[in-house]
Amino acid sequence: NPPDKRSQAAAKVRGYDLSAQRAQQVSRADFASYDLILAMDNSNLRNLKALQPSTGKAELDLFLRRYAGLVDEVPDPYYDGDQGFEQVLDLIEAACDQLLIEVKGRL
Secondary structure, eight states, X not given: OOOOHHHHHXXXXXXXXXTTOOOOOOOXXXXXXXXXXXXXXXXXXXXXXXXXXXXXXXXXXXHHHHHTOSOSSOXXXXXXXXXXXXXXXXXXXXXXXXXXXHHXXXX
């Protein structure tokens, strides 16, 4: 399924095209393939921890807790109207700025 149309519209205003984006389930193999898997909320983090094999190398964390520090969870904007989608984009953009700083520091 594609992202919510309101999410796509809010992102488009900021120059992001989400039309080809699709969700994908995390698999047990992902824990061996990736160093870091980020969850958007505590419910997803709990599910990831339950799925994580003991031999997996991936570190698990909440995206905003790790990179934004203001709030732990990305709020679900589904019932909040257009402003909720703008708030989510604000949070994600701020966290992505910090993520990029970390990645650049490792290069």
